Structures are given as structure tokens and as C-alpha cells.
Amino acid sequence: MVISIFSRFIKWVGRRMPFLLAILAVIIAILPLRMPGNLELTPLYPLMVVFFFGTHRGDLMTPGPIFFTGLAYDLLSDAPVGLWALTFLVCHTLALVLRDTFGRVIYTAWALFALTCAAACLIAWSLWSLYAWDIQDPLKFAVQGLVSIGLYPFFGFAFAFIERRVIAPMRA
Amino acid sequence: MPHATYKRQGWKTPIELRAHRGGLIMFGVLSLALLLVGRAELPFMDKVRMTAADLASDVLGAGAAVSDAVSGAIDYVSNAADLYDENERLRRENTELLAWREKALEQERQIAAFEGVMEILYTPIEGITAASVIADTGGPFSRALIVNAGANKDVREGDAALDRFGLVGRVVKVGARSARILLLTDSASHIPVVIGESGVRAILSGDSDGLPEIRFIPPGATLREGEQIVTSGDGGVLPPGLPVGVVHLRGAEPPSATLYADAGRIEVVAIKRFNVINDVDVPPPVAEAPPESTDETVAANPQPAGR
Numbered sequence: 012m013v014i015s016i017f018s019r020f021i022k023w024v025g026r027r028m029p030f031l032l033a034i035l036a037v038i039i040a041i042l043p044l045r046m047p048g049n050l051e052l053t054p055l056y057p058l059m060v061v062f063f064f065g066t067h068r069g070d071l072m073t074p075g076p077i078f079f080t081g082l083a084y085d086l087l088s089d090a091p092v093g094l095w096a097l098t099f100l101v102c103h104t105l106a107l108v109l110r111d112t113f114g115r116v117i118y119t120a121w122a123l124f125a126l127t128c129a130a131a132c133l134i135a136w137s138l139w140s141l142y143a144w145d146i147q148d149p150l151k152f153a154v155q156g157l158v159s160i161g162l163y164p165f166f167g168f169a170f171a172f173i174e175r176r177v178i179a180p181m182r183a
Numbered sequence: 184m185p186h187a188t189y190k191r192q193g194w195k196t197p198i199e200l201r202a203h204r205g206g207l208i209m210f211g212v213l214s215l216a217l218l219l220v221g222r223a224e225l226p227f228m229d230k231v232r233m234t235a236a237d238l239a240s241d242v243l244g245a246g247a248a249v250s251d252a253v254s255g256a257i258d259y260v261s262n263a264a265d266l267y268d269e270n271e272r273l274r275r276e277n278t279e280l281l282a283w284r285e286k287a288l289e290q291e292r293q294i295a296a297f298e299g300v301m302e303i304l305y306t307p308i309e310g311i312t313a314a315s316v317i318a319d320t321g322g323p324f325s326r327a328l329i330v331n332a333g334a335n336k337d338v339r340e341g342d343a344a345l346d347r348f349g350l351v352g353r354v355v356k357v358g359a360r361s362a363r364i365l366l367l368t369d370s371a372s373h374i375p376v377v378i379g380e381s382g383v384r385a386i387l388s389g390d391s392d393g394l395p396e397i398r399f400i401p402p403g404a405t406l407r408e409g410e411q412i413v414t415s416g417d418g419g420v421l422p423p424g425l426p427v428g429v430v431h432l433r434g435a436e437p438p439s440a441t442l443y444a445d446a447g448r449i450e451v452v453a454i455k456r457f458n459v460i461n462d463v464d465v466p467p468p469v470a471e472a473p474p475e476s477t478d479e480t481v482a483a484n485p486q487p488a489g490r
Contacts, residue, residue, distance in 0.1 A: 038239065042246045043319040043328070043449070044254070053322070069193050074206030078214065086235035087318065089325040089363075092228055093217030100211050139324065142222060151323035 025181030029064035030076035032173070036060045037083045054159040056166070057084050058099065058131055062124050063170040065103045066110045068178070077103050091142045094135060102131045120167055125160045132156035233358030236318070236329050240361045243317035244331050251450055312336045312454045317361070326369040326389065330452060333358045337456065341420070344452045349426040349443030350374075350414065351452055362454070366446050367427070368393050375417035376427055376440075379410030384417065387427065387440055394431065394439035408432045412440050422457040 024031075036056035044053070057080050064072035081096030088095070109123045132152040140147045189200040221228050236243075262269065314332035332338050334357055342354040344364045352372060356363040365372050372389035378397070383404040387395045400406065410430040416423025428442040 038242055038246055040322075041318040041320060041329075042243065042250050043316050044250060069203070070199075073203060074210045078210035081214065082217075083235070086232050087239060087320070087329075088322045089232075089320040089327055090322060091218055091324070092221040092231070093214040097211060097214035097218065100207055100214060104207055135323075138218070142218065148323070155323060 021181050025178050026071060027076075028173070028178045028181070029060065029068060029071045030080065032064075032170075033057055033060040033072075033076065033080040034083060037080060037087060040084065041087050053155075054162050055128065055131065055155060056159075057081070057095070058102065058128060058159065059124070059163055059166045060170070061099050061103055062106050062127055063167060064174075066106050066120075066123070067171075067174060069107070071178070072103075074100060074103070090135075091139070094138050094142070097138065098131050098134045101134055102127050105130055121160075121164055124163045124167070128156050128159050128163075229356055233333075233356050233361065233363070236361040236363065237333070237358040240317060240329075240331055243329065244315065247315060247317045247450075254448075310337070310456045312338055312456075313451055314338070314362070314454055315451055316449050325371070326366040326446070327355070328352070328364045328366065328446075328449065328452070330362050330364060330454070331360065332454065333360045333362045335360055336454075338362045338454050339456060343414075343421050343425055343455045343457070345425065345455065346444045346449045346452055348445065349428060350421070351444045351446060351449060353421060354454060364452065367395050367440075367442060367444075368446060374420055374427075375415045376412050377415040377423075378406060378412050378430060381405075384415055387412065390439070393446075394441065395428075397430065397438045397440060400438075406430050406432065406438050422455065425455075 036059065040053050040056045061072060061077050061080060065077065077099050078096050081094075081099040082092070084090065084095040085092045106123065106127045109126060113119050113123060132155065136147060136149050136152040189195075189197045194200045194203070312332050314330035314336070316328050317331045318329035320327045320329070328344075328351070330344075338354055338357055340354055340357055344351045344353060350367065352364045352366040352369070353374070354362050355365040367374065367387065367389055369389040372387075372395070374387050375384065376387045376397070377384050381404065383400060383406065385397045385401075386399045388398050389395050397406070397412075408430060412427040412429060414421045414423055414425040414427060426443055428440040428444075431439045431441045433439055
């Protein structure tokens with residue numbers, strides 16, 4: 012009986028692991044890094060999680076968790092509420108189209124993320140400019156996007172490892 | 184729907200694909216609705232934001248502790264290499280500071296005597312709360328910090344936040360267990376300041392490049408490189424006399440301020456509560472210019488600097 016409940020709990024956690032990772036990514040994205048030189052732009056960690064699990068495990072990263080990931084990022088990062096939520100949903104859709112068009116082999120994953128990330132920055136900048144009704148500085152978004160693209164391969168491998176070695180056994 | 188479409192996209196049944204598409208549309212519309220509601224700047228949205236910060240404060244606090252430990256370890260390793268030079272520098276600095284200390288004590292006695300004679304009432308500091316920085320919004324939207332003290336520690340909107348060097352910003356939102364501090368570098372930050380020995384009053388406005396601009400300088404006023412900037416207390420925005428930074432001249436561009444506070448490395452802030460005195464015209468204390476000031480001057484911009 013106890014084993015059965017524990018087993019169900021592990022499966023429950025396994026199903027929600029991508030969402031929990033996405034929330035963890037939101038937390039890490041706003042942690043004070045105390046970097047010298049006042050580095051103020053952190054990579055889009057939540058987008059990396061949404062992209063990877065959205066394209067590899069679409070059954071675990073559905074629109075609901077993507078929306079709540081974006082909402083949490085909006086609320087904690089001082090962005091207009093709904094901005095990252097909408098951006099992540101649009102980018103998830105774009106990522107699925109790109110995946111179905113080009114496949115999801117390891118060689119193309121980085122390029123697909125680069126396209127998705129560029130789209131995310133463009134959408135976020137456009138929404139922010141519309142929201143503020145003023146053309147905002149696109150450089151910050153561009154830098155944030157480039158840093159995210161540069162770091163994605165490391166996180167991609169880490170997510171693949173978690174997917175194979177943690178999530179899959181938990182759901183077995 | 185062709186049979187192969189949902190299979191090719193990794194779904195087990197067509198219903199899963201339809202549910203996924205329906206979810207995308209539903210949550211997309213909801214996000215758009217939230218954006219429109221947020222545009223109306225309803226106080227409700229601020230409450231939701233601070234509630235989220237309160238809920239996350241414990242996790243953020245633990246994460247910030249880990250971040251502190253990691254950055255502390257990196258600092259330790261990088262500083263170990265030049266301990267000798269650092270020791271020499273500190274010895275020299277200590278000698279200079281002892282001289283400054285004597286001067287400060289003398290001035291403190293003089294000020295107390297003047298205050299006694301003139302019966303000046305400065306804006307009283309009601310209390311100080313120490314708070315740890317648990318989040319740095321770190322995005323392109325704003326420059327703000329979240330600290331782990333809120334209404335539970337009697338933090339109020341408008342309170343001044345300082346690190347060990349100078350003013351960091353002011354409290355703009357207060358939750359039950361957390362508060363949001365708008366940094367001086369945020370483009371929405373505008374604080375009244377007074378500059379150097381001449382007592383020139385101006386407004387310090389945040390700028391995205393991390394160097395806040397000094398704006399609305401009175402016509403005919405001149406600023407010197409390195410002059411000290413302190414809060415003026417005008418309008419009751421902040422208490423007078425809080426150290427902010429020094430003047431940095433930039434040629435044709437409006438002068439900016441090099442802040443004393445290092446916003447990127449703040450771990451703890453002191454939040455100062457104060458009472459605004461509106462019926463007393465209080466002259467702000469004017470700090471002495473630092474000895475390294477140069478004679479370089481700039482003519483004040485007769486028009487407010489545009490952005």
C-alpha cells in the first residue's frame with residue numbers, strides 16, 4: 012500500500028518535472044548573481060526549459076505549464092503581466108513548427124533554439140514597446156538573446172540527461 | 184485531420200492534438216487579456232506581484248544564500264592572488280581615513296552646535312531595518328531588487344535603501360514579507376539631489392547605461408568633476424543628506440553620477456524610515472567635495488536635459 016502510494020507520487024513528480032524545472036529556471040533567472048560590472052541581463056533560462064521539453068516531451072510541457080511559467084517570470088521579473096506568458100506560448104508554437112519541419116536531431120537543436128530565441132526577443136521587445144507606447148532599447152533584448160543562445164548547448168545536454176536518467180525512470 | 188498529422192507530431196490520439204491546440208489558444212488569449220488589464224495599472228496587479236514575491240521569498244532567500252556562497256568563494260580565490268597589494272592599499276587607506284575621521288568628528292561637533300543655536304529640525308530617521316537582497320529582477324524591463332523584509336518589519340513605500348557606501352534606491356512596493364526597491368539606475372527613478380559646496384539642486388534620473396543623468400540643473404550653475412552628490416530632501420521624497428555619488432562630466436552629453444553603491448554586488452541593504460516635515464524649510468546639509476576633485480567644470484544646461 013505504502014509502496015503503491017510512493018510509486019504514484021514518484022510518477023506524479025516525474026510528469027511535472029519539466030514544469031518544476033521551468034519554475035526553478037525562473038527562480039535562478041532572478042537570483043542576485045553579484046557579478047562585477049553590474050551585469051544586469053540574465054539569460055532566458057525559462058525559455059530554454061520550455062523549448063527543450065516542449066519539443067522533446069510535448070506531453071509533459073503543455074500550454075498550461077508554459078503559461079504559468081511565463082506568468083511566474085512576469086510577476087517576479089517586473090515585466091508586464093502576460094508578456095512572457097504570451098511570448099513563451101507563441102515561441103512554443105513556433106518551436107513545434109520548426110521541429111516538425113527540420114526534425115529534432117542534435118545538430119539542428121541549437122539552430123532551432125537560436126531561431127526560437129530570436130523570435131522570443133523580437134516578440135518581447137515589440138510587446139514591451141507597444142505596452143509602454145514608446146520604442147524601447149532593443150539592445151538589451153538582443154544581448155539577452157545572444158547570451159541565451161550561447162549557453163543553450165550546455166543546458167540542452169543537461170536537460171537531455173535529466174529526461175533520460177531522471178524523468179523516464181520515474182515514469183516507468 | 185489526416186491520420187498521419189498527430190502521429191508525426193508525437194501525439195497518441197487526434198484528441199490530444201486538438202486539446203493542445205485549444206490550450207494554446209485559450210492561454211494565449213488569457214495572456215493577452217492580462218497584458219491589457221495590466222496596462223490599466225490597477226493596484227490589484229501590484230498586490231498580485233508582491234504576493235508572488237512573498238510566496239517565493241523563502242526559496243529566493245535560500246537561492247540567494249547559495250549565490251552568496253558561490254560568489255564569496257570566487258572572490259576568495261581571486262583575492263588570494265593579490266593579498267599583499269591589497270594589504271598595502273588598505274594600510275594607506277586607513278591612514279587617510281583616520282585623518283578624515285578627526286575632521287568628521289570636528290564637523291559633527293560644529294553642526295550640533297549650529298543646530299542647537301538655530302533650532303533646526305532635520306527630517307528625523309525613525310528607524311533602520313537591515314534586509315537581505317533575495318532577487319534581482321535582472322531583465323530589460325526594470326532595475327529593481329527584492330529584499331526579505333516587508334510590512335512584517337515595518338518597511339513602508341518611499342523608504343530609502345542604502346548599502347555600506349551610499350543610496351541604492353527607494354522602496355516602491357511592500358508585501359507582507361518582501362519589498363521591491365527601485366534602483367537609482369532604473370529609468371523610472373527620479374530623485375532630488377544637491378551637489379557639492381555650491382548647493383546646486385537638480386534631479387538625478389536613472390538611465391539604462393547604469394550612470395544616472397543629472398537633469399534640471401539651474402541656469403548658470405556649474406558642476407565640477409568629482410563633486411559629491413547627496414539627497415536634497417525636496418518634496419519629502421527622501422531624507423536629506425544621504426550620500427549618492429559623485430559628478431561625472433561627459434563632454435557634450437548631460438553630466439551623470441558615478442554612484443557610491445555597487446548595485447550589482449549588494450547583499451544587504453539598510454532601509455531607513457523617515458518622517459517628512461513639510462512645514463519647515465530645512466536647508467539640506469552640503470557635503471564637502473572630495474579632495475580628488477579636479478578643476479574641470481561644465482556650464483549648466485539652461486534647458487532641462489531631454490531623454
